[in-house]
Amino acid sequence: MWPRLGFGLGLRPPHYQEVLATSPRVDWWEVISENFMVRGGNPRRVLHAVRDKWPVVLHGVSLSIGSIDPIDEDYLARLAALVAEVEPPIVSDHLCWSSIGGHSAHDLWPLPYTEQALAHVVARVAHVQERLGRRILLENPSSYVTFSASELTEAEFLAEVARRADCGILLDVNNVYVSCKNHGWDPQAYFAAIPVDRVGQIHLAGHTDHGTHLLDTHDTPVHDAVWELYRDATVRFGDVATMIERDDHIPALGELVDELGRAREIAAPARLEWRSRGDQDDQREAHELAQAQVAHA
Amino acid sequence: MHDLAEIQRRFYELVTAGEGAIDPGLLGGSRRLDVYAEMYVARLVDVLADDYPKLRSVLGAEPFQTLVAAYLRARPPRSFTIRDAGEALAAYLETRDDLPPWAADLARLERARVEVFDGPDREPSTREDLARIPIEEFPDLAIELVPSSELVPIGWTVDDLWSAIEDDTTIEAPTECNRTVLVWRRDLGVLHRTLDGDEAELVPFLARRATMAALSERLVELEVVGPETRLVELLGRWLDGAALVCS
Numbered sequence: 001m002w003p004r005l006g007f008g009l010g011l012r013p014p015h016y017q018e019v020l021a022t023s024p025r026v027d028w029w030e031v032i033s034e035n036f037m038v039r040g041g042n043p044r045r046v047l048h049a050v051r052d053k054w055p056v057v058l059h060g061v062s063l064s065i066g067s068i069d070p071i072d073e074d075y076l077a078r079l080a081a082l083v084a085e086v087e088p089p090i091v092s093d094h095l096c097w098s099s100i101g102g103h104s105a106h107d108l109w110p111l112p113y114t115e116q117a118l119a120h121v122v123a124r125v126a127h128v129q130e131r132l133g134r135r136i137l138l139e140n141p142s143s144y145v146t147f148s149a150s151e152l153t154e155a156e157f158l159a160e161v162a163r164r165a166d167c168g169i170l171l172d173v174n175n176v177y178v179s180c181k182n183h184g185w186d187p188q189a190y191f192a193a194i195p196v197d198r199v200g201q202i203h204l205a206g207h208t209d210h211g212t213h214l215l216d217t218h219d220t221p222v223h224d225a226v227w228e229l230y231r232d233a234t235v236r237f238g239d240v241a242t243m244i245e246r247d248d249h250i251p252a253l254g255e256l257v258d259e260l261g262r263a264r265e266i267a268a269p270a271r272l273e274w275r276s277r278g279d280q281d282d283q284r285e286a287h288e289l290a291q292a293q294v295a296h297a
Numbered sequence: 298m299h300d301l302a303e304i305q306r307r308f309y310e311l312v313t314a315g316e317g318a319i320d321p322g323l324l325g326g327s328r329r330l331d332v333y334a335e336m337y338v339a340r341l342v343d344v345l346a347d348d349y350p351k352l353r354s355v356l357g358a359e360p361f362q363t364l365v366a367a368y369l370r371a372r373p374p375r376s377f378t379i380r381d382a383g384e385a386l387a388a389y390l391e392t393r394d395d396l397p398p399w400a401a402d403l404a405r406l407e408r409a410r411v412e413v414f415d416g417p418d419r420e421p422s423t424r425e426d427l428a429r430i431p432i433e434e435f436p437d438l439a440i441e442l443v444p445s446s447e448l449v450p451i452g453w454t455v456d457d458l459w460s461a462i463e464d465d466t467t468i469e470a471p472t473e474c475n476r477t478v479l480v481w482r483r484d485l486g487v488l489h490r491t492l493d494g495d496e497a498e499l500v501p502f503l504a505r506r507a508t509m510a511a512l513s514e515r516l517v518e519l520e521v522v523g524p525e526t527r528l529v530e531l532l533g534r535w536l537d538g539a540a541l542v543c544s
Contacts, residue, residue: 034378040418040445042485062377068302075377100309103373106344106382107337109308117301144332146325149299183327213329 002168002200003089005055005241007260007267012246015253016046023053024257028089030243033060036086037078047086057090057201057241058082059170062104063128065138066097066111066121076131083132090201090241092137092170095121095158112147113157118164125165137200138162139170142178142207142216154179155193168200171237173230174222178207178214187229191236199237204230204263205245219248221259227266234267238274242267298322312337313373315366338366341374345383349407351462352400364396380415384408399453399471406455409447409480410487416445421483421539427532430543436513440532440543441506446481448504449489456491477501483539490538495521496531503541 006027011019018024029050036047050056062075083091096108111117129135140158152160162169171194180187204227206220222230222244234240242263246256298304298320307323312333319328342365346353353361368389374382387404390396421443430438453471456478461468477497480489492500498519499512509528516524535541 034380037378038380038415041415041482043415044418045485064377068305072377097305099377100305102375103309104375104377104382105309105312105337106340106374106379107333109305109312109333112299112301112304114299114301116299120301144327144329146327147304147323148321148325149304150325182329213332215332 001197003055003241004239005057005089007264008057008241008243009256009260010059010243010245010247011046011050011056012250013043014250015256016042018253020046020049020053022253024253026054026257026260028055028057028241028243030057030059030245033058033079033082033091033093034062037082051086055089056086057092058086058088059139060091060093061106061108062098063093064097064099064104065093065095065124065128066117067099068097068120069099069102071124071127072099076128080132083134090137090168090170091132091134092139092168092201094141095138095161096141108141110141110143110145110147111157113150113152113154115151118152118157118160121161122164125161125167129165129167135167137168137170139172139203140175140179142172142175142182142214144182144213144215146183153185153190153193155190159193159195159198162195162198167198169194169198170201170203171199171233171240172203172205173233174203174205174207174226175216177223177226177229178216181214188232191233194237196237199240202230202233202237202240202242203245204242217248218245222262227262230263231266231270234270235273239267239271239278308333313370338362338369341365341369341379341382344379345386348383348411349386349404351407351459352403354462355403355458355468356396356400364393380411383411397470399455399458402449402451402453402471403455403458406449406451406459406478406480406489409449409478410489413445413447413480413482414487416482419444419542422536422541422543423539424533424536427536427543436508436510438509438543439506440503440509440512440535440541442479442500442503443481443540443542446479446504446540448500449478449480451476451478456489459489479540481538481540488538495519495527496534499531503535 008028008030009026011029011031036043094108097111098105098107098109158169176187176190204222205218206222208215208217244256244259307320311320311330315334319330342362345365368386372385372389387401387408390401390404452473454474455471458471477492478489479492479500499515502512513524513528516527521527
């Protein structure tokens with residue numbers, strides 16, 4: 001249903017040269033869409049060179065899918081142009097809002113999980129998908145507040161958006177961990193509420209412990225507790241394209257490739273299990289089809 | 298508070314006020330609104346520090362942070378891309394009587410460098426390209442600046458200030474001047490150069506595309522001694538700098 005891309009990294013400027021010169025063991029790259037909505041120069045040159053060698057997925061931060069502002073059609077046109085140019089296997093953004101009154105906060109603000117917000121987001125996802133001519137994935141945010149108005153849990157809300165709008169889910173396991181710690185939620189219950197067939201990509205990242213709360217900082221290696229949660233995620237969601245995000249204190253590329261190796265190791269048993277399950281499903285389907293054809297004849 | 302629009306407006310007010318105030322009608326059990334308030338400013342301070350490194354250097358980290366916070370209140374970002382968050386900083390600085398009068402010029406220069414960094418691509422012409430053009434076609438030859446270029450008029454010697462900070466040499470307070478700085482992209486790097494007097498008169502023509510004949514006439518009007526020789530000299534300078542496109 002979703003492309004099984006393997007294991008990827010976020011493509012970041014400090015690594016541009018090395019990525020192109022050394023072709024590291026990375027199956028695919030994720031880029032921040034907005035960083036490449038420019039007219040020329042080095043970013044676009046690198047994007048094209050990387051795209052020639054690897055699959056590149058687009059991950060946006062400015063769709064503001066939950067905002068009460070009208071969708072920025074200029075932004076959407078630029079995203080559509082980038083999608084046409086890059087032909088990414090996956091296009092994603094966040095379940096959040098970041099603009100109001102024409103002002104852009106450049107942050108990922110949480111939504112109240114109400115029926116009203118649900119209907120609002122579903123309609124906007126439908127519009128975006130129609131405009132792009134393809135399905136998108138929405139990522140669960142990390143958050144530091146909850147709203148008194150919320151009627152659904154975050155996982156229920158995200159699942160319902162995916163079902164009603166027929167979009168996918170980008171499951172950020174670090175965000176699940178951070179938000180569950182901050183709000184006293186149960187990560188296993190969170191996973192259980194997410195429909196397996198909607199998860200098209202997984203994010204891993206680091207966070208910082210501020211004592212009173214965890215902050216989603218993307219400036220450290222993935223924490224052990226998040227790796228453990230990732231193991232659970234692979235068991236539940238199977239062979240899902242997985243990548244590590246690092247946006248600050250960016251280490252040498254080799255370090256990130258090694259860290260990605262840990263993701264490969266953790267996911268390996270579940271991937272085998274899911275692949276064999278998939279093969280069995282394929283065989284069963286083929287058998288049923290053959291039987292149906294015999295009966296029809 | 299239950300309405301989505303009302304919730305978003307209230308959240309925005311509280312976060313951008315920067316006080317981390319809590320509205321009990323808005324929030325549930327988790328109330329770390331201060332995290333959002335801090336991140337809103339901190340993220341944009343980081344971005345503007347990258348875009349205006351010399352301004353930050355000369356003002357100091359803390360005053361720069363205070364400046365950005367005030368700028369965000371006065372001119373909240375309106376673009377979907379964080380790249381444009383600082384685009385109105387120079388205009389904002391012109392409204393600030395309490396800051397050095399040259400700060401806006403420095404910001405303008407630094408902003409131009411951001412703009413040309415990822416501006417449109419176009420292959421610059423070379424001396425070899427020009428050598429292939431028959432001499433009789435020279436008067437009608439149209440030349441223009443590469444599209445990733447900007448002319449920045451400055452009223453203070455912030456070009457010298459920029460260089461002093463870059464080269465880590467003695468910084469002197471800018472003085473009043475009347476100069477034009479050409480900012481352009483060569484290969485993947487951004488360069489800038491203060492234009493000579495007659496060059497500053499000609500380059501605006503290049504920004505609009507001009508023929509060699511028109512440039513030559515302009516040098517005559519400026520009463521430049523040896524206008525043809527001077528034009529060839531300037532042409533060589535622009536071509537060697539990869540700043541020119543001939544067509």
